[in-house]
Amino acid sequence: MNWDHLKREEERKRDAASDPAQRWIHIQQTITWAEANLPPHLRRNRPRQPRRTSFDRSTLESKGRSIAPTLADKLGDVAQVSGLAIRLAQASRAGGRLPDWLLKVAVERGAKHYQRPFDSTLPPDNPTITDEEIGVALCLGQHPYNLDHLRAAAQLLSSPRVSPKRLGWLAVLERCEPVMLHIAEVAARFGPDLEPWSYLRGHLAPRPVPRTDALPHWSRLVSHTGVTAFGGPPRIDWLARSE
């Protein structure tokens, strides 16, 4: 028996002997595993960098202040000067680079979907800062608008280690209710009992903002897996924190 014939015969035999349902489960698991093991820049649901024209608002600076739109601008809301941001900027020693530092720390703490190279000069994580504080700080209206910050917050906070009560309290204090409730509503579609989102839906009073189209579409908060050559149904999973 030559090599090719042996290989074909072995594969045929295995296909005939194996349970198709089990094989289907294994194929689904393989795709999920492969997706998780790909370098972040090759994942199907990878974070995309916003396209930049050679001359756009975000490249302009005025009197030292970036006029890139903030999240609050995008929501038609008024940004408050956040006490949390001031405190975290000091505690982390990140200063003006707080948004970058927050994203880096969120990734290190488990928002692995947003892994990317970070500036090595950013200060290290500070364990005295809680997950709830990092998550809420990523959603502050005063930061320049960056969808990945909101997405990373969603993944970081999707953990049983997060206190729903403390998160809700911080969200009100820092005026992040629109973002938190938006994430909570999306989470309900994929895991009605998923905490802390279930708690927030039940306890956080809505604070309507003029626009919500800048908030992440549901498809940006989940992992799409299971698209196969066999035409099976795609599997969509809520992006929970990697514990």
Added chain:
Amino acid sequence: MNVDEILSALNNEQVDYLLIGGMNFLLRHLPELTFDVDVWVRDEAANLERLNRALRKLGAEWGRTEAEWRPVPDDWHWLQSQGLFCLTTKHGALDVFRDVRGLEGRYFECQKRGLTSSTGTGVKFTGLSDEDMLTCQEALPAAEQKQTRMEVLRAAIAKAKEQLR
């Protein structure tokens, strides 16, 4: 399929193996549709014995015919009956090669060139080098060669040479 579980079982039993095929390519280069783990094992009695222990822990099944398909036996000598085996395990499909076309009899040489890496969850493995993966592809009949894989491998090899200069 949980590839980590398969690799861990081989590692735990100290099986001398190289990860080859689509999974090795996927972990190092590009996503590719692949539904089994291919390993090339050192073809020596003691290693095959360790391999058999790992296979039993993985719940591996194989048979000479589909009618004889059953859990692999305690006695490892069945692994000497042919050059390759396509098995099922409780963690997915596993292909075991005692030799690889295009690289026949060069296990040690390939192992030295192999690249040790780890999966996303930290399971260590040694995979066939890009040069050897390309050699395997080139040894296949033209209709079975994977052109995209070959192009990517050639580009990666050229890039690596460029960086050495």
